[in-house]
Amino acid sequence: MTPRRMFLAKALGLAAFASVWVLANRWVGDYWVPGIGQVTARFWQELLAGKLLADLWATSQLLVTGTVIGAVLGCALACVLRLSARLDAMMQPFITAIMSIPKLGLVPLLVLWFGTGWAPKVMLVALTVLFIVFSLVYAGLVTVSPRLTMTARVFGATPLQLTRHIVIPSVLPFIFTGLQVALPWAVSAALVAEYLAAKVGIGHGIEEARQLSDSVGVYYGIVLATILVLLGNGVLSIARRFAIRVQP
C-alpha cells in the first residue's frame, strides 16, 4: 500500500461516511439524524455568536487544569511506589481496588462534597488522568537502564543529577503516552462533569440541547467535543516531538 493509495482510501472512507450520514438523514428525518448542512450552519452560527469559542475555552480550561494536576500526581505516585519496594508491595491490592472504581462513578460523591462549582469538575478530570498516567509511568520506571544509571554514578552523579539526566529522559516517553491515552477519557470526564454541574462548556451545551430536543445542537456539540480531542492530540504530538528527540 503506497502512501498515495492509503490517502485515497482514507478520503474514500470519509466520503463513504458522509454519504451514509446524508442517506440516514433522508431516511429517518431531521430529528434522528440532522443534515450535514444544518450542523455546519449551526457551527457558523455559534462561532459568530462567540458561544463556540466561549464553550471551547471553558471546557479546555477544565481539561488542561485537571490533566496537569492528574499527571503530576500520577507521576508522583508512581515514583513513590517505585522508590519503596515495601510500600509498593503493600499498596498493590489497594491500588487495584481503587482503580476498579470507575472514576466517573465518583461524580455524585464529589458533587455532594464540593457542590457544583469548579472544584469537583477539576477533581474528576484529575482523578481520571491520574490513574492512567500512573499505570504507564509505573511501568516505565522499570525500564530505566541500570547500566546507564551505573555509568552516570561512576562519573560521580548525585541522586538529583541521576533523576534529571537519566530517569526523566527515560520516563518521558511514558509520560507522553500516558497523556495521549488519557486525553479522550479526560475529555469524557469533563463532559460528564459539565452535564451534571455546569453553566458553560461543551458538555453543558450538549445537555441543554438534549433537554430542548434540539438534535442539531446535540450533533454540533458532539462534533465540537471531537474537535477538542483532536486538537488535544495535535498539541500532545507536537509537544512530544519537541520534548523527545530520540527514543531510548
Place this chain on the structure above:
Amino acid sequence: MTMKRDLPETIDAGVLLQLRQLGISYGTGSGERCWILRDLDLDVRQGEFLTIMGSSGAGKSTLLNLVAQTLQPSAGQIAFRGKVVGGADMPADPGSSRQIGYVTQDDNLLPWRTVWDNVMFPLTLAGKPSASDVERARRVIDQVGLTQWTKHYPHQLSGGMRKRASLARTLAYGPPVVLMDEPFGALDAETRAQLQADLLDLWASEKKTILFVTHDINEAIALGDRIVVLSGSPGRVVLERTIDIERPRNPELIFKAPTFAGHYDAVRSCLRAASQP
C-alpha cells in the same frame, strides 16, 4: 595510613591501588554462595599500564566493577592511595572520588544526547566545564575520529563509532585512573591500531594509571607494563608477567620485539591451561 587487617604498615609510595584477598559471591537461592572471584591479591602502581586477561567467565569485568566500586566485595578490601575504599562492610559508592573512569564493554551512551553532549556529560556533572575542558573534549573527539559526528545521536552511529564516543567521553573527563573493558574489540584493524597508539601517547603524556582488559595477547603485550591473567572458578590471579619491552612501542610491530615470543608463549600456555576444565 588507615588500613585495617593484614596490610603492611609501610606502603610503597608508588602503589596506587591495592586489592587484598578480594572476593565476590552471590547467593544461589538454595543457601549456598557462588564465588566469582576469591582470594585475589593485586597491587597496581601509580602510572602503570596493567593489562588483564583471562578465559571467559573468569571475572575480568567483575574485577573492574569492583575497582570502580559499582559492586561491593563479599570479602577482602580495596585500598586507593592508602585509604580503604571498598570492603565487605562498606556499601558500594561509585563516583565519590571522581578519580576513576570506566570504559565499559557496552558503550552506555545516553541515547537522548548527541555525541558532543555525551562526551561533555561527565564534565557537566562536576560543574560548569571550563574552556580547557571544552578544548580537551574537542581534541579527544578529533583523536577518535568523530569530528564529523558530534551532532549525531548514538542510534545513528555504528557499534564501533559508539565505542569510540564512549572512549572519548572517559578521556575528556580525564580521570587519573582509567578502567577499560575490551574497548577496541569491535573495531577494524586500522582504527584499532590508531587508537592503541593514541592511547599509549595519552597514557605517557598524562601519566594515567590504566587497567585494560583484553582478549588479544598481542594487544596485551603491546600496551601493558605488566600482564595479569585471571583464571579458575572462583577466579584468582594465576600469572603476573612484567613486559620488559622498551617504550615507546609500536603496537602494530610489537611482534618484532626480541622478547615478544617469550611473553606470548608464557601467556598463551597459561590461558590454554586455564581453559582446560
Place this chain on the structure above:
Amino acid sequence: MSPRRLWIDRLALACVTLAAWEAVGRLRGAYWISSPTLVVERVWALALNGDLWFHGRFTLAEAFGGFLLGAIPGCAVAMGLRSHPFVRSAFLGVAAIGYAVPKTALVPLFILWLGVGPGAKVALVAAAIFFIVFYSTLNGVDAVDQKLLWSARVFGASEWQLLRHVVWPAVVPYVFGGLRVAVPYAIAGAIVGEIISSNRGLGYLAQFGASDFDTTLVFVSLVTVMLIVLSVSAALSQVQQRLLRWQTGSSQDPHAGTA
C-alpha cells in the same frame, strides 16, 4: 520481604484506614463521610431486601448487553478486514475519528434516540467496547505469523478456513486481552449512563443517594461496583490462564483489568 510480613503490612494499612474513617465519621457526623459500620449495615440491609440485586441486575445487564453488542462486531470487523487492505485503510481513517469522539458526548444523543431506559446505556457501552475490542483484535491480526498463513494458502485453504484455523488461534490472546481491558469499561459505561440519566441501576443509586444527601447509599453503590469489577476481573484472569496455558510471556501488568 516475607509474604507474612507483607500481609501484616496490608492488614495494618486496611485496619488503620477503616479505623480512621470510622473515627472521622463519628466525630464529624455521618452526613459527610458516612462510616464503615454504616456502609456495611446498609449493604446488608439492601442485600436482604433485594434492592441491591434489583439495581445491580440492571447495571450488569446493561454492561453485558453493551459488551456483546460492541465486542462481537469489533472482533468480527477487525478479522474481516484482514485480507482487504484498501477497505481496511478506509475504515481505519473513519475509525480514528470515531475513537476520538468522547463516548460520553454520545450519551445525550442516545438518550434523545432511546429515552432514559436501558437502551441508551447499552448503546454507550457498545460504542466504547467496540473500539477497544476492534483495536486489540487488529493488533492480533497484524501479529499473525505470515509464514503460517502462506503455507496454509499453499495447501489451498480458503479465506474462511484461514480465518478459522490459522488467524483465530493466533488472535485469541489479543482478543482476550481486549476483552479483559473492556470489561471494567463496560461496567463503568453502564454506571456513567445511569448517573447521567436513569431510574434504575447502581449508578442511579449513587446519584439518588447524592441528591438525597444519603452519603451512605453513595458509598454502598461505589463499594458494590468495586467488588463487582474486582471479582469479574479475577474470574477473567483465571479463565485466561486456563485457556492460554500454552502462551508464554503475556504482559504482566499488575494493574490490568482496571478502569
